[in-house]
Amino acid sequence: MFIGEFHHNIDDKGRIAIPSKYREILGNNFVITRGIEHCIYVYPNDTFNHIVTKLESLPFTKKDARAFTRFFMSGATAIELDKQGRVNVPSPLINYANLSKKCVIVGTGDRLEIWDEEAFNEFMSSCNDEMSDIAENLFEEKI
Amino acid sequence: MFIGEFHHNIDDKGRIAIPSKYREILGNNFVITRGIEHCIYVYPNDTFNHIVTKLESLPFTKKDARAFTRFFMSGATAIELDKQGRVNVPSPLINYANLSKKCVIVGTGDRLEIWDEEAFNEFMSSCNDEMSDIAENLFEEKI
DNA sequence: TAGATTGTGGGGAAAAGTGGGGGATAAATA
């Protein structure tokens, strides 16, 4: 399970180090892709394949299915870590997530997310106030 | 499985290089045809044949079936890669997809899509904002 | 404080993409 928050830099060549703690779980081969709030999702292969299977069950004749599949699959890249434990992030993803230098890597249970530091701070502070409302509607019964 | 996004140029002769990563999957012979959002679909032969079988099961007495089959089949061209790994795109398809120079080739699971770069950017940015909503309604249960 | 682990940066070889020239084949016209 992925938990925690790490601050790393992405260099000029688009490389960013995966925290060693996460490498133990991910291994050397995994998948990264576009995430919904302009961040990058990092999935172990199994988890990614599971989502792909679900997406492939949707017909390409449906507009929303095409859009989301395109969004999710076109952003995807099979990663093999280099010997220093870094990911080479493809430039479309760097642009999408607006990564410049300072990045945040956070664990969210079944995946990691890579954020531009500034964007992450903004997102967090923007929903800190709403968190009470957000939580309100998550479950109907006691969890 | 086709994933990822590549930016290549189509030259004056209508040739565009297929990313080497995809060539491994496609081989030298495959099919391209009109895609739904004014892009070009690229299918391995097997996948294309499968879709054709599905289309042939639709009755030609239905107007929509006739229209879609005509759209899909009339655009189709059997491709043989040249020795540099490039496709010669027929001019009707170049016109249909509005290809000028900069193109984007994206993997969307079972096929590739070739887009004019500008058109692709517009499409993506137009649905970036909605992606959250689109994702919201794709599945009812946990996937 | 010494050693190991983790993160950062850069240089160089190999691969991939791009563009243009030329020859063969097919089509068009007189």
Next chain:
DNA sequence: TATTTATCCCCCACTTTTCCCCACAATCTA
């Protein structure tokens, strides 16, 4: 039918990008 014109491919060469390796810096640990 002969000549011209156009089209299609193949080949070569250049440029750009990617990947792999090495080296250093910073941090943590014993």
